[in-house]
Amino acid sequence: MTEPASIIALTASRAAGYPNSSATDLTASRNLQATLDDAKARLQIVNARAELCAHTWDGIEEWVGEDGALGLKDPKIVESDVQAQISFLRKLKFLYLEQNAKDKYVKTIVSDDAPLVTPRLNEELRLQNEEKKTTLREHKGKLAERRDDLRALAGFVEEDYKKAQALTLQASTLSQRILDARLSLTRLRQAHPHPRLTITTANQQLDSQVEEMQALDTELADVNEKIATVRERIKVETGEVERLRVVRADVEKAVEIGAGERVEDERVVGLYDWFSTMTSTHHALLSLLSAHSESDNELRLTYLVHEREVCITLLFIPNTRRLAEARVEGVEENAIGDVVDAHIMANDASGLVWSVLARARAG
Known part of the structure; x- marks a missing residue:
């Protein structure tokens, strides 16, 4: 449709180009412009577009896109x-x-x-709608699959997000602790600066270190001497062990030979067992821990009296049964001095032992 302004310009140009035209043409043009203005006022096509864009529809909330303020x-x-x-x-x-x-x-x-609507046109529109519906179903299916995938991954994403949030918080806390520790260390260094080392202090420290090194050298020499002594002792003990091994081997051979021989008297084994049993019983009754002969004329007896060991050493005159001396350990000497002397003069060894044990139990 031709605009009213262009029609007025065309009419004016024609009136100017043809001076012989009548005034009726100008009047007709003005009437046509007025008619078009009335039609424009009635249709309101231009204003309807702006009103449609500015209209707010009920029930539709304002959508916030990617550039919105929500995070x-x-x-x-x-x-x-x-x-x-x-x-x-x-x-x-x-x-x-x-x-x-x-x-x-x-x-x-x-x-x-008016457009002509025919069955053929309707069929074409129906086919187009079917194709569009099929495409829409496929897109909806893909969208549903994508939505299911997103729902399945949402839990993992949420867990990863929580872990990342916890690690971020931990990193922030640790960084704050590191800063606090550095600040505390700086304050401590300022409050307790390192002492300056003077020449006098250095000489004193050197003298103390020299003395300490000398003491350590002396201690090292003593330790080396002890090590040498222990090595010599180990050599001696090793020789003794080898000698005892030879003796043990000889004894084992003798035992094997004795075990192989036939005992003529069958009562020996029984008598041996009886004697061993009686000896053990006698030791238990008398609280005798050990009886050891140091030499041909010296007998050492150890008793257990009230959780205390009492050692009695009896010395005899060689080749006789005469008691020459007696030593007692584990009992106070002022409690048994007269008893020991009296029994030595009487040559009563058994009486001496019993008297000492009686005094020890009584004390």
Whole structure:
């Protein structure tokens, strides 16, 4: 449609180009402009577009896109936002279809040449709708699969997010602790500076170190001497061990030979067992721990009296049964001095032992 301004300009140019035209043409042009202005005022096509863009639809909330102010970090918030967007788009689609249908309907009614609707056209539209529905189903299926994948991964993402958040908090705490420790160390260094080493102090420290080294050298020499002594002792003991091994081997051979021989008197084994039993019983009754002959004329007896060892050493005159001396250990000497002397003069060894044990038990 030709604009009114262009029509007025055309009419004015024609009037200027043809001076012989009548005033009726100018009047007709003005009447046509007035008619077009009335038609424009009645249709309001230009203003309707601006009103449609500025209109706020009821039930549709304002959508916040990627550039919005909300920071979507939590998967649950993302899911709720996606649901809100889907609802918004569905409502927007419905409104679009409604407005498109209204627009087509108005254009069909207002237009002079109405489009011809035939069954063939309807069939083509139906086929197009079927294709679009099939494509839409495929896209919906892909979208559902993607949504399921997102739901499955949401738990792992949430766990990773919590772990990352915990590690971030831990790193922040550790960094703060490190800063506090450095600050404390700096304060300690300022409060307790290292002492400056003077020449006098250095000489004193050197003298003390020299004395300590001399003491350590002396101690090392003593230790080396002890090591040499121990080595000599080990050599002697090793020779003694070898000698005892030879003696043990000879004794074992003698035992094997004695075991192989036949005992003529069968009562020897029984008598030996009886004697061993009686000796053990006698020692237990008398509290005798050990009886050892140091030499041909010296006998050493050890008794256990009240959890205390009492050692009695008896010395005899060689080749006689005469008691010459007696030594007692484990009992106070002032308690048994007269008893020992009296029994030595009487040559009573058994009486001496019993008297000493009686005094020890009584004390």
